[in-house]
Amino acid sequence: MATKSFPYSAFLRGPSDVLPTLDNADVILERRDDENLILMRAERFEAGAASLRIAARGLAIVARRNSGLAEEVLAEELPWLTWLPETERHQCVRELLGHLMAGADTGELLPFGRALTSWRSTAVVWSDPRLARDLQGPFAGDGPQVPRPKADS
Numbered sequence: 001m002a003t004k005s006f007p008y009s010a011f012l013r014g015p016s017d018v019l020p021t022l023d024n025a026d027v028i029l030e031r032r033d034d035e036n037l038i039l040m041r042a043e044r045f046e047a048g049a050a051s052l053r054i055a056a057r058g059l060a061i062v063a064r065r066n067s068g069l070a071e072e073v074l075a076e077e078l079p080w081l082t083w084l085p086e087t088e089r090h091q092c093v094r095e096l097l098g099h100l101m102a103g104a105d106t107g108e109l110l111p112f113g114r115a116l117t118s119w120r121s122t123a124v125v126w127s128d129p130r131l132a133r134d135l136q137g138p139f140a141g142d143g144p145q146v147p148r149p150k151a152d153s
Contacts, residue, residue, distance in 0.1 A: 001025065001026055001040075001044065002024060002025040002026070003025055003026045003027070003028055003038075004021050004025045004026075004027055004028070005027075005028040005029075005030055006018050006021075006027060006028070006029055006030065007029075007030055008029045008030060008031045008032075008037070011027075011029050018039075019039075022039060022040065022041050026038055026039065026040040026044065027039040027040070049104070049107060052103075052104045053104040053105060055104075056097075056100045056101045056103075056104035056105075057101065057104070059073065059074075059097060059100070060097050060100075060101050063093065063094075063097050067090065067093070070093060070097070071089060071090070071093050074093055074096070078116075078120075080120055080123040080124070080127075081093075081123065083123040083124070083126045083127040084119075084122065084123050084126055085126065088122070088126075092119045092122075092123075095115055095119070096112065096115055096116060096119065099111045099112035099115045100112050
């Protein structure tokens with residue numbers, strides 16, 4: 001879908017000049033001191049949300065039946081997955097799919113976005129063997145090991 005940008009102040013001054021754009025495009029309202037806003041017709045929003053739900057559930061079914069294929073599908077879109085150790089790759093795929101399915105169902109995609117950013121950062125660290133080794137410790141300044149507390153009876 002096409003998008004068209006307008007200053008937020010233009011929308012405040014004359015919404016009737018901006019709203020007709022929604023017939024053919026989504027509108028990005030650019031704000032100087034805060035995040036931009038997006039205006040779109042409800043029908044386009046609902047179609048996108050329904051599409052996301054179907055795609056997320058479809059990918060989740062593939063993952064349950066053939067985890068290797070699901071990883072391959074995600075790795076096609078997220079090539080940095082190859083930098084993760086195999087065990088973490090499996091965990092990453094499961095976590096991302098879980099967040100994607102929950103987000104598709106609720107409309108709350110920020111947890112998915114945060115998890116995606118976090119896993120990408122983790123993969124970048126793993127791509128540098130020296131950095132990955134250094135971040136696994138031991139760390140200078142670590143104190144002596146403390147025994148685990150005993151369970152209460």
